[in-house]
Amino acid sequence: MFNDFELSADRPVYQQIKDYIRGLILRGALRGGERLPATRELAGLLGVSRGSVIAAFEALEDDGFAYTVKGQGTYVALDLADRANDRGEAAWTTDWSGRLSRYAVSARELDLMKRGIRAGKEVISFTSIAPDERLFGMNEVKRAFLDRMALEGEVLLNYGYAKGYRPLIRYLLGYMARKGVDTANQDLLITSGFTEGFDIVLSAIDRKEGAILCENPTHHTAIKNMKLHGFDIEGITMEDDGLSLEALEETLARRRFDCAYLVPSYHNPTGIVMSSHKRNEAMRLLGRHGVPVIEDGFNEELRYSGAHVAPLAAVAGSGNGVVYIGSFSKILFPGIRVGWVLGDRALIDTLESVKRARSIHTSTLDQSLLYQYLATGNLDKYLRKARAEYRRKYEWTLDCCREFIPYSRLTGDGGLHLFLTFPDGFGTRKLLEATLARGVIFTPGDQFFTDGGGGNTLRLGFSRVDDERIREGIRIIGEEAARLLGGT
Amino acid sequence: MFNDFELSADRPVYQQIKDYIRGLILRGALRGGERLPATRELAGLLGVSRGSVIAAFEALEDDGFAYTVKGQGTYVALDLADRANDRGEAAWTTDWSGRLSRYAVSARELDLMKRGIRAGKEVISFTSIAPDERLFGMNEVKRAFLDRMALEGEVLLNYGYAKGYRPLIRYLLGYMARKGVDTANQDLLITSGFTEGFDIVLSAIDRKEGAILCENPTHHTAIKNMKLHGFDIEGITMEDDGLSLEALEETLARRRFDCAYLVPSYHNPTGIVMSSHKRNEAMRLLGRHGVPVIEDGFNEELRYSGAHVAPLAAVAGSGNGVVYIGSFSKILFPGIRVGWVLGDRALIDTLESVKRARSIHTSTLDQSLLYQYLATGNLDKYLRKARAEYRRKYEWTLDCCREFIPYSRLTGDGGLHLFLTFPDGFGTRKLLEATLARGVIFTPGDQFFTDGGGGNTLRLGFSRVDDERIREGIRIIGEEAARLLGGT
Numbered sequence: 001m002f003n004d005f006e007l008s009a010d011r012p013v014y015q016q017i018k019d020y021i022r023g024l025i026l027r028g029a030l031r032g033g034e035r036l037p038a039t040r041e042l043a044g045l046l047g048v049s050r051g052s053v054i055a056a057f058e059a060l061e062d063d064g065f066a067y068t069v070k071g072q073g074t075y076v077a078l079d080l081a082d083r084a085n086d087r088g089e090a091a092w093t094t095d096w097s098g099r100l101s102r103y104a105v106s107a108r109e110l111d112l113m114k115r116g117i118r119a120g121k122e123v124i125s126f127t128s129i130a131p132d133e134r135l136f137g138m139n140e141v142k143r144a145f146l147d148r149m150a151l152e153g154e155v156l157l158n159y160g161y162a163k164g165y166r167p168l169i170r171y172l173l174g175y176m177a178r179k180g181v182d183t184a185n186q187d188l189l190i191t192s193g194f195t196e197g198f199d200i201v202l203s204a205i206d207r208k209e210g211a212i213l214c215e216n217p218t219h220h221t222a223i224k225n226m227k228l229h230g231f232d233i234e235g236i237t238m239e240d241d242g243l244s245l246e247a248l249e250e251t252l253a254r255r256r257f258d259c260a261y262l263v264p265s266y267h268n269p270t271g272i273v274m275s276s277h278k279r280n281e282a283m284r285l286l287g288r289h290g291v292p293v294i295e296d297g298f299n300e301e302l303r304y305s306g307a308h309v310a311p312l313a314a315v316a317g318s319g320n321g322v323v324y325i326g327s328f329s330k331i332l333f334p335g336i337r338v339g340w341v342l343g344d345r346a347l348i349d350t351l352e353s354v355k356r357a358r359s360i361h362t363s364t365l366d367q368s369l370l371y372q373y374l375a376t377g378n379l380d381k382y383l384r385k386a387r388a389e390y391r392r393k394y395e396w397t398l399d400c401c402r403e404f405i406p407y408s409r410l411t412g413d414g415g416l417h418l419f420l421t422f423p424d425g426f427g428t429r430k431l432l433e434a435t436l437a438r439g440v441i442f443t444p445g446d447q448f449f450t451d452g453g454g455g456n457t458l459r460l461g462f463s464r465v466d467d468e469r470i471r472e473g474i475r476i477i478g479e480e481a482a483r484l485l486g487g488t
Numbered sequence: 489m490f491n492d493f494e495l496s497a498d499r500p501v502y503q504q505i506k507d508y509i510r511g512l513i514l515r516g517a518l519r520g521g522e523r524l525p526a527t528r529e530l531a532g533l534l535g536v537s538r539g540s541v542i543a544a545f546e547a548l549e550d551d552g553f554a555y556t557v558k559g560q561g562t563y564v565a566l567d568l569a570d571r572a573n574d575r576g577e578a579a580w581t582t583d584w585s586g587r588l589s590r591y592a593v594s595a596r597e598l599d600l601m602k603r604g605i606r607a608g609k610e611v612i613s614f615t616s617i618a619p620d621e622r623l624f625g626m627n628e629v630k631r632a633f634l635d636r637m638a639l640e641g642e643v644l645l646n647y648g649y650a651k652g653y654r655p656l657i658r659y660l661l662g663y664m665a666r667k668g669v670d671t672a673n674q675d676l677l678i679t680s681g682f683t684e685g686f687d688i689v690l691s692a693i694d695r696k697e698g699a700i701l702c703e704n705p706t707h708h709t710a711i712k713n714m715k716l717h718g719f720d721i722e723g724i725t726m727e728d729d730g731l732s733l734e735a736l737e738e739t740l741a742r743r744r745f746d747c748a749y750l751v752p753s754y755h756n757p758t759g760i761v762m763s764s765h766k767r768n769e770a771m772r773l774l775g776r777h778g779v780p781v782i783e784d785g786f787n788e789e790l791r792y793s794g795a796h797v798a799p800l801a802a803v804a805g806s807g808n809g810v811v812y813i814g815s816f817s818k819i820l821f822p823g824i825r826v827g828w829v830l831g832d833r834a835l836i837d838t839l840e841s842v843k844r845a846r847s848i849h850t851s852t853l854d855q856s857l858l859y860q861y862l863a864t865g866n867l868d869k870y871l872r873k874a875r876a877e878y879r880r881k882y883e884w885t886l887d888c889c890r891e892f893i894p895y896s897r898l899t900g901d902g903g904l905h906l907f908l909t910f911p912d913g914f915g916t917r918k919l920l921e922a923t924l925a926r927g928v929i930f931t932p933g934d935q936f937f938t939d940g941g942g943g944n945t946l947r948l949g950f951s952r953v954d955d956e957r958i959r960e961g962i963r964i965i966g967e968e969a970a971r972l973l974g975g976t
Contacts, residue, residue: 011863012869019666062871089772089776090804092776092804092807093808093809094808096808100835101694101695103842107842111840111841111844111845138641141637142641154621157823158618178507180514192825195847195848196846199847204595206589284577284578303551320582337847350593356601357595357687357712357716359847369853380506
């Protein structure tokens with residue numbers, strides 16, 4: 001015994017000794033009541049200082065694995081080996097697959113991430129629409145952390161409030177007001193990113209009609225969550241300046257809905273920005289039919305061309321028909337999961353209780369770090385840099401698509417991705433097979449469609465691909481598409 | 489115009505100018521097409537440098553609020569004021585209270601936090617069982633953050649994995665193995681604290697029987713969440729060394745359950761540590777009736793007396809009947825919301841999909857900070873300090889209770905709280921009214937009971953109260969209890 005001990009460099013020596021001896025106890029190599037070697041002897045056996053062994057013994061006592069008899073030595077306090085013999089009947093197994101709820105099974109079945117292609121570094125991947133981490137200002141983040149910690153570190157590490165960190169709530173209310181939103185009768189709940197906010201809102205809306213209205217195509221994670229919450233989904237065709245008002249009117253006249261889910265800026269996956277006119281008209285039509293709106297503020301901050309377009313939450317003026325869900329994740333630090341829900345004050349009060357039941361509150365550390373980063377003016381500086389870079393990349397990608405790809409329609413006014421449509425009958429899953437063989441992948445568009453359509457579409461995310469690889473990848477997609485088109 | 493501009497010290501000047509002008513545009517004081525004053529002129533009006541005004545104009549252009557005509561000047565790009573006139577029909581209201589799901593309404597109704605007493609600083613409050621933030625080692629937390637950021641900051645701030653940050657998963661698997669758990673066929677999911685983990689597990693378990701078994705009393709947040717998930721709750725009486733085996737056996741023979749929820753260490757609210765013998769026996773009985781266990785690892789790390797007691801997950805040996813939910817929140821940094829679920833590998837795979845659907849993943853920043861803190865050996869050092877301090881406080885509180893309070897039963901083997909039972913017929917809500925009038929509050933025990941009982945019990949959390957105030961508060965509770973007992 002004691003001859004297989006190996007020291008590593010990253011942890012205190014005494015803890016490694018403690019874990020080693022604990023392992024011997026748990027494996028039954030040391031039995032309850034057995035005397036441990038004297039500290040000096042064990043130090044020699046393990047090749048460590050006696051002080052480390054003494055500290056290890058004390059730590060074992062702290063954890064209840066050992067006890068000391070004065071003048072005699074240290075003994076093993078329990079006998080897990082003996083107990084292990086008793087375990088027989090306690091070590092039963094169950095068939096978990098037969099115990100899962102329909103919700104859990106659906107969550108697994110609808111989990112596209114588990115069926116995605118795992119691409120190596122050498123593959124040119126247009127599947128991500130996450131921000132380029134090289135744009136993050138590490139120094140500003142570090143400074144925000146250290147400044148906030150210095151101000152109120154202990155408080156930040158203890159429990160916070162379900163509704164959120166108050167200075168951040170105040171900041172975001174002001175931020176939404178600066179977008180033109182009338183926040184007078186509204187309130188704001190902090191969530192762990194957009195997704196948690198959306199999940200909480202969906203869980204809180206009654207399924208009287210069991211139906212939800214959205215753009216077609218739309219964000220596939222949103223489709224998944226609407227399905228998981230038991231909603232039947234009806235999509236409205238997208239035109240180049242947002243959803244078709246005619247289709248919206250026809251659909252609203254035909255059927256009743258519990259709510260609508262809309263992504264008015266840099267819509268995912270089409271990249272379309274809904275026009276001001278359509279925002280007004282859509283809000284009017286939805287109001288006339290009493291259908292409240294969940295607005296996804298997705299990428300709104302990235303808008304880098306044209307005049308300011310107000311969010312639906314602003315178009316609604318003093319009305320309470322819009323619940324706005326925002327997040328900086330798509331542009332700033334997705335690793336910090338902070339989003340927010342802005343809406344009718346009484347509604348937010350209920351959502352706060354749902355949030356508390358689900359996860360108590362969002363990390364106060366993350367919230368306060370984000371607050372400090374925002375309140376000291378970093379966002380504007382970062383957005384300036386990010387917008388310029390993403391605009392440059394957008395134009396570069398657009399040029400490459402025009403040069404190489406025989407698409408029939410291209411949409412995307414900016415943001416982090418473009419959306420391509422090929423002639424009817426063309427299959428982008430088949431195209432993906434061909435480009436994958438040549439080391440290029442993208443997201444087939446069908447998974448964004450609510451009606452089984454979109455087999456001839458694809459989404460190209462360019463935010464995390466270098467210029468040269470964008471051109472090379474698009475050239476290959478174009479070649480393979482031309483070949484497949486020629487062959488059909 | 490321009491005479492109500494006020495500078496504050498905390499943000500760059502140009503951003504304040506930008507926000508000010510944006511405000512004028514949003515309020516309609518500046519109209520679309522209107523020319524903004526020349527930069528030199530505006531600088532004079534606002535009392536700022538011309539450079540700041542130029543930067544503000546550029547930022548307004550970035551955001552789409554302004555455009556520049558070369559040689560002529562900068563103009564307002566849109567007219568929100570005109571649009572506001574259009575808003576009439578878009579500004580409709582809806583009655584959200586009539587649109588809420590039963591789940592949301594129940595979450596609000598069961599939200600005890602909203603009905604708690606808001607105590608000022610002068611009130612002696614025994615309601616909290618959060619850790620004492622003065623014990624946190626701020627320097628170790630800062631070092632962990634800076635070290636991890638230096639190693640891989642950009643990666644940490646971008647998207648992570650639903651299952652969790654891999655080094656932390658590996659660390660926690662080892663950590664659980666060191667508790668004696670056989671992790672060979674198990675896997676681990678990182679969640680945003682215990683509560684999210686519990687909520688995810690409950691949502692994934694099928695309600696075939698619609699019933700769940702637990703200790704009576706038990707953690708009130710757990711009761712809330714079990715109710716919200718539609719389970720009927722049946723509680724098993726607590727004896728001084730854990731739940732009554734007789735009652736467990738009788739209940740299991742009488743009725744079928746989908747699962748059991750147990751808190752074997754420093755049980756909330758009674759503070760009882762379940763004996764080794766009972767852990768084995770309970771696991772046997774539950775196995776015989778095919779009832780899997782959700783084990784709440786609550787405060788396990790704080791155990792500061794007696795021999796090591798293995799978690800149920802360890803007692804289960806190579807079986808898969810236990811899902812263990814752990815968290816360091818009760819002892820270490822509740823503000824960082826990181827917990828974990830350890831269980832059957834295939835089950836965890838499904839829970840990962842549920843986690844992804846609900847919140848994508850837990851903050852990578854928090855996970856990596858915690859990992860760095862743990863992997864460099866800080867936990868042992870912190871636990872040593874925390875255990876010693878809480879043990880001291882526990883004994884002090886115990887002595888005070890014995891001296892002043894005429895209880896009929898006291899339980900609590902350590903941890904952060906004690907649980908008192910008074911004679912039948914005594915009402916601790918009435919006692920609370922009396923002590924509140926004298927500036928002392930505690931948690932009435934009835935909210936922890938599954939059967940409407942416990943009206944004569946209370947929980948005393950001592951972790952965040954100073955010694956002097958502990959004694960003073962307990963003296964007052966004792967006086968009022970004696971008075972009420974005398975009066976009955």
